[in-house]
Amino acid sequence: xxxxxxxxxxxxxxxxxxxxxxxxxxxxxxxxxxxxxxxxxxxxxxxxxxxxxxxxxxxxxxxxxxxxxxxxxxxxxxxxxxxxxxxxxxxxxxxxxxxxxxxxxxxxxxxxxxxxxxxxxxxxxxxxxxxxxxxxxxxxxxxxxxxxxxxxxxxxxxxxxxxxxxxxxxxxxxxxxxxxxxxxxxxxxxxxxxxxxxxxxxxx
Amino acid sequence: xxxxxxxxxxxxxxxxxxxxxxxxxxxxxxxxxxxxxxxxxxxxxxxxxxxxxxxxxxxxxxxxxxxxxxxxxxxxxxxxxxxxxxxxxxxxxxxxxxxxxxxxxxxxxxxxxxxxxxxxxxxxxxxxxxxxxxxxxxxxxxxxxxxxxxxxxxxxxxxxxxxxxxxxxxxxxxxxxxxxxxxxxxxxxxxxxxxxxxxxxxxxxxxxxxxxxxxxxxxxxxxxxxxxxxxxxxxxxxxxxxxxxxxxxxxxxxxxxxxxxxxxxxxxxxxxxxxxxxxxxxxxxxxxxxxxxxxxxxxxxxxxxxxxxxxxxxxxxxxxxxxxxxxxxxxxxxxxxxxxxxxxxxxxxxxxxxxxxxxxxxxxxxxxxxxxxxxxxxxxxxxxxxxxxxxxxxxxxxxxxxxxxxxxxxxxxxxxxxxxxxxxxxxxxxxxxxxxxxxxxxxxxxxxxxxxxxxxxxxxxxxxxxxxxxxxxxxxxxxxxxxxxxxxxxxxxxxxxxxxxxxxxxxxxxxxxxxxxxxxxxxxxxxx
Numbered sequence: 001x002x003x004x005x006x007x008x009x010x011x012x013x014x015x016x017x018x019x020x021x022x023x024x025x026x027x028x029x030x031x032x033x034x035x036x037x038x039x040x041x042x043x044x045x046x047x048x049x050x051x052x053x054x055x056x057x058x059x060x061x062x063x064x065x066x067x068x069x070x071x072x073x074x075x076x077x078x079x080x081x082x083x084x085x086x087x088x089x090x091x092x093x094x095x096x097x098x099x100x101x102x103x104x105x106x107x108x109x110x111x112x113x114x115x116x117x118x119x120x121x122x123x124x125x126x127x128x129x130x131x132x133x134x135x136x137x138x139x140x141x142x143x144x145x146x147x148x149x150x151x152x153x154x155x156x157x158x159x160x161x162x163x164x165x166x167x168x169x170x171x172x173x174x175x176x177x178x179x180x181x182x183x184x185x186x187x188x189x190x191x192x193x194x195x196x197x198x199x200x201x202x203x204x
Numbered sequence: 205x206x207x208x209x210x211x212x213x214x215x216x217x218x219x220x221x222x223x224x225x226x227x228x229x230x231x232x233x234x235x236x237x238x239x240x241x242x243x244x245x246x247x248x249x250x251x252x253x254x255x256x257x258x259x260x261x262x263x264x265x266x267x268x269x270x271x272x273x274x275x276x277x278x279x280x281x282x283x284x285x286x287x288x289x290x291x292x293x294x295x296x297x298x299x300x301x302x303x304x305x306x307x308x309x310x311x312x313x314x315x316x317x318x319x320x321x322x323x324x325x326x327x328x329x330x331x332x333x334x335x336x337x338x339x340x341x342x343x344x345x346x347x348x349x350x351x352x353x354x355x356x357x358x359x360x361x362x363x364x365x366x367x368x369x370x371x372x373x374x375x376x377x378x379x380x381x382x383x384x385x386x387x388x389x390x391x392x393x394x395x396x397x398x399x400x401x402x403x404x405x406x407x408x409x410x411x412x413x414x415x416x417x418x419x420x421x422x423x424x425x426x427x428x429x430x431x432x433x434x435x436x437x438x439x440x441x442x443x444x445x446x447x448x449x450x451x452x453x454x455x456x457x458x459x460x461x462x463x464x465x466x467x468x469x470x471x472x473x474x475x476x477x478x479x480x481x482x483x484x485x486x487x488x489x490x491x492x493x494x495x496x497x498x499x500x501x502x503x504x505x506x507x508x509x510x511x512x513x514x515x516x517x518x519x520x521x522x523x524x525x526x527x528x529x530x531x532x533x534x535x536x537x538x539x540x541x542x543x544x545x546x547x548x549x550x551x552x553x554x555x556x557x558x559x560x561x562x563x564x565x566x567x568x569x570x571x572x573x574x575x576x577x578x579x580x581x582x583x584x585x586x587x588x589x590x591x592x593x594x595x596x597x598x599x600x601x602x603x604x605x606x607x608x609x610x611x612x613x614x615x616x617x618x619x620x621x622x623x624x625x626x627x628x629x630x631x632x633x634x635x636x637x638x639x640x641x642x643x644x645x646x647x648x649x650x651x652x653x654x655x656x657x658x659x660x661x662x663x664x665x666x667x668x669x670x671x672x673x674x675x676x677x678x679x680x681x682x683x684x685x686x687x688x689x690x691x692x693x694x695x696x697x698x699x700x701x702x703x704x705x706x707x708x709x710x711x712x713x714x715x716x717x718x719x720x721x722x723x724x725x726x727x728x729x730x731x732x
Contacts, residue, residue, distance in 0.1 A: 079575045082584060151575055159567035159583065160264055169587025170563035171407070171529055176261040178404025178415070179367075179530040187368040189524040190375045190649065197374060197386040199356065199363030199394050202402040 036066035038073065038094060040087045048086055048163050057088045059095055063102035064111065069094045071115045071126050076154045078138040082167075089163045096157040097150065107149065114146030211433045214246050219470040221246045222723070223457050224477060225443045225486070228301020229712045230696035231477030232421025236429035237720035243727065245435045246469055247426070248459050250442040250478070251298035256423060259412035263564045266411035270304055272297040275620050276481065277609045282625040283658045287572035292623040294661040295479050299439050300422025302479065302663065303709065304412045307534035308390040308419070309557060310355040311706035312346050315339040316544050317552075317597065320702040323544060324551035329628055330599035331509055335701040336673040336682040342714055349714040353391035353419040354398055362394045363387045364403060367531030369558045372522070372590040376645035377538050377556075388537035388557070391419035391710070400424075405531035407560060441467075444618050446474055446490040446499055446692070454499075454692045460616055473691035473723065473732050475684075476698075477716075480510065480665035483698040484606045485621040487669070500669070500686035500694075505679050507607055509600035509670055510623065511703040512662035514552075514631045516594045517559060518642030519570070520651035521585035528560035528590050535560075541641060542596075542705045550633040553705045554596025556642055561591065569660050582655060590646060594638035595664070597705045599628035606668050664708050669698035683722040684715060691732040695719060 038059040042049045049055055061069050069091075076093045101108035118126035121137050129137070141147040158164060165172040171179075181204055185192075192198070214221050224235040227249040235245045251272075260266040271294060278285035278292045285292070295302045316323045318339055321332040350358040357363050364387045366374065377385040392413075393402045403417040416423050429435035440462035447456045447468075456470045476483045484507035488498035498506050535558045542553035561569060563586055570582055604626060608619040627635075643654040671694075672678025675687035684699050686692045695716055697708045704711075726732045 080583070081577055081580045151573075155567050155575070156264065156564070160564040165563055168563050168583060169525070169527065171527070172562065173261040175407045175529065176414075178406045180403070180405040183527075183530055184405050185365065185367055185371065185531070187371050187524075187526060189522075190371050193366055193371060193374040193378075193386075197363075198366035198370070199387055201365050202395055 033062065034060040036061040036064050036069050038066065038069045038091055040091065042086055042088055046086055048088065048166055051163070051166055057091065059091045061094070061098040063108050064094070064098045068111065068115045069098065071118055072097055072111065072150065074127055074134065075118070075138060075150060076158070078135055079151055079154055080158055085167055086163070089158060089161065089167065092161050092163075093154045093157045096153050100153065110145050110149055114141070114144070114150070117141075117146070208427050208430055210430055210436045213436045214244060216467060216469050218244070219455070220244060220472050221470070222473050222475065223248060223469055223471040224475045224695065225457065226301055226477035226479070226482075226696065227299050227421055227426060227437065228296070228477060228479065228696065229303045229306075229421060229709045230716050231475065232300065232303065232425045233713045233716035234475055234477065234695045234720055235435055236421070236425035237717060238723060239429040239432040239434035241720065241724045242432075242434060243724060245429065247435060247437045248441040248443050248457065248469070249299050249301075249437065249439050251296065251301070251439065253299045253437075253439040254412070256412065256414045256416055259408070259414045261406070261408050261411065263411065263562045266408075270296045270298045270412060274614055275612060277612055277620060277622045278624070279622060280604070280624040280626045282627060284661055285625070287658070288661050291661045293479070293481055293665050294663050295665065299426065299437065300420045303420040304422055305410055306663070306709050307409045307559075307707075308392045308532070309534050309537065309707040310350065310353060310389045310391045310710035311537075311539075311555070313339065313704040313706050313711055314542065317702065317704035327551065327599060327628075327630060329601060330630070331602045332600060333670070333672060333677055333701050336671055342718070345714045345718045346710070348717055349710055353710070353713065354393050354400070355710070356388070356390045356392065356394050357386070358389065361397070364390055364392060364394045364532060364535070367405060367535045368526050369528040369531070369560055369590050370536035372526055372649050373536045373538065373556070373558050373592060373645060376647070376649035379648035380644060382538050382540040384539040385536065387535060390532070390534065392532060393417040403532060407529045407531055407533065409533040442616070443478075443486060444489065444616055446476075446486065448492065448494065448499070448689065450494075452494060452689060454689055472727075473693065475693040475695040475719075477695035479696055480668045480698045481606055481621050481623060483694060483696055484668040485608065488608050489618055495688075500679050500688045500692055502688050503676055503678060505670060505677070507668050508602045508605045509667040510604040510606055510625060510665070511598050511600055511667040511700070512625065512659070513664045513666075513703055514554060514594070514596040514598045514634045514638070515659040515662075515664070516635050516638060517591060517657035518594070518639060518646065519589050519591045519655045519657060520643070520646030520649075521582075521653040522588050522590065522649070522651055525587050526590045527587055528558070529562055533560050534558060534593075538645070541638070548637055550630045550637065552597030552630070552634065554594050554634060554638050555705055556592050556594055556638070556645065559591045559593035570655065570657055572658070585653065590649075592642050592645070594635070594642055595705065595707060596634050596638060597703050598631045600667050600670070600702055601626070601628055664697070664703070666697040666700040666703050666708060669694040670701045671699045672701065684719045685722070693719060693723065
């Protein structure tokens with residue numbers, strides 16, 4: 001199970017998010033280096049809760065502020081709106097954006113300007129703006145470098161992690177040993193094709 | 205076969221070796237066949253040696269491991285140029301080339317497709333030509349290739365068992381009255397054969413088959429060639445130039461070795477199998493005072509007639525779960541539409557083949573650049589989604605071509621390839637018809653929603669050094685021997701005169717077998 005926690009063990013923020021321990025208390029060293037923090041709690045009903053070591057999650061950022069992270073998370077929810085998908089998964093997009101921002105000053109500036117622009121539209125805090133208006137703002141930013149950066153990052157990061165695999169129903173690396181003897185051809189709502197069109201299952 | 209390494213190595217000054225550039229389906233097969241005949245071969249492969257145990261069950265990570273990511277540029281009206289401007293092709297830079305990544309579909313080109321110009325006529329805007337080969341001439345080699353690769357439903361080999369994705373396709377196909385739908389002819393072992401185990405239905409065909417059930421030169425031809433003591437493989441060796449003498453015969457190749465150092469390997473003959481983008485790029489980049497338009501380019505056809513198949517995909521969402529990812533990527537084929545039938549509004553035909561993408565690549569390829577509620581809804585349906593790929597014959601056009609982009613250089617300072625493509629009206633008509641038929645298949649199976657998905661970066665890249673009866677019409681003869689330079693050969697899909705409707709790997713291997721016989725005979729005669 002991946003959760004968006006970034007620990008000391010992941011200084012560059014490049015490896016997959018590290019699984020968290022029980023309710024996450026970011027380490028002192030981590031907090032000292034963090035530029036911002038995003039936290040959340042998985043819903044009790046979440047399918048992901050069963051996978052997670054803890055219902056609480058936290059993302060320490062190394063280039064973005066807490067507010068910037070929160071705006072980017074909200075922006076991404078508008079880009080790829082899955083009402084039942086946990087913020088913890090969207091936070092992985094913020095994690096990736098934060099990682100890019102810490103590695104590249106131009107990217108950091110693009111993100112900072114984008115968030116500032118949104119805040120300016122929202123009279124200081126875009127997060128306080130009504131959801132339908134946020135929606136209009138997102139559409140109006142289409143084609144800007146900020147939008148392109150967030151969208152192209154999000155379409156990869158949002159759908160490329162174990163929590164997303166569990167949510168959307170993809171096996172991912174669970175298939176590495178093969179489905180032949182576990183779950184192969186398990187679709188029951190259609191008849192099996194005739195033997196001539198298919199082939200025998202090799203003996204285990 | 206396990207990786208045994210080189211049993212013998214050859215000197216850079218050994219002018220008696222045959223140099224094969226590329227280790228994929230064409231180059232890997234040719235090199236092994238020559239080695240088995242006792243001919244000394246040096247294989248120069250641009251990519252690294254990645255063993256089966258290193259393959260990754262992770263789409264993006266595997267893409268980073270295997271794909272050819274060196275820069276290329278694009279132009280033209282094809283959508284790939286907009287969505288993936290620097291990634292026109294999804295092919296590999298690794299030992300084994302794209303035979304590591306391919307899905308395994310192994311279909312013979314149909315007899316009439318070898319006579320495309322005769323069958324289809326002189327279509328305006330197309331540069332059609334008959335192959336200088338017939339199906340009858342190739343059949344014995346097809347038979348050998350199928351045996352070598354272990355193609356299902358040939359040589360008494362059973363078909364692969366159908367997975368969920370196939371079950372959906374079959375249900376729709378049979379309701380529509382299609383007669384030719386099965387788990388196809390696949391170079392994937394349905395039972396242990398030839399020292400390789402059977403398929404375990406991992407669903408990571410595109411990421412490399414870690415069990416080795418799928419044929420790839422990486423663990424078949426290359427180690428078999430090495431075992432003869434006549435084949436030396438040099439990975440991470442990117443050829444940048446082919447040299448020739450005053451008489452116009454090729455004499456050596458220049459390549460950057462693993463350390464980036466420029467080396468010159470002398471050669472008795474050279475076979476180029478770098479895929480249909482790199483092969484013409486290398487010939488063009490080898491221009492000299494004698495051959496100012498590039499090697500073997502008297503016809504002006506080097507780089508032209510670039511074909512990529514009229515591809516597209518249809519995905520469909522059902523009320524119940526499909527889980528298309530459980531099992532082989534290309535799990536079933538409908539071939540009824542591969543016939544020649546201009547009453548459909550186009551020449552040429554197409555196959556419908558199941559395809560599955562994992563969640564990450566489904567997001568990347570479903571509708572590149574898309575976002576918003578509709579896209580999110582499509583992603584929400586992932587587990588209930590079935591998919592097929594439409595692969596049909598596209599038209600060769602002189603203006604669809606690989607050229608050198610002198611404004612963009614690779615890591616060695618060499619101009620990169622620009623890939624230009626505009627769909628021919630026939631391609632558009634076929635794709636539209638294919639979309640309709642694909643959607644009809646899924647609606648017949650009960651789909652509640654279907655999606656038309658544009659072509660991915662091209663995996664079938666063909667035709668840029670085509671074979672022709674007359675030297676003026678193409679680059680090489682029916683043996684892949686260039687018309688201009690007798691000891692220079694084309695050994696990959698670049699040779700294809702037309703694209704036909706079939707996945708090309710089987711034909712690439714078949715042509716390599718035939719070419720190996722020809723080269724051996726020419727060497728015996730002292731002609732090269």
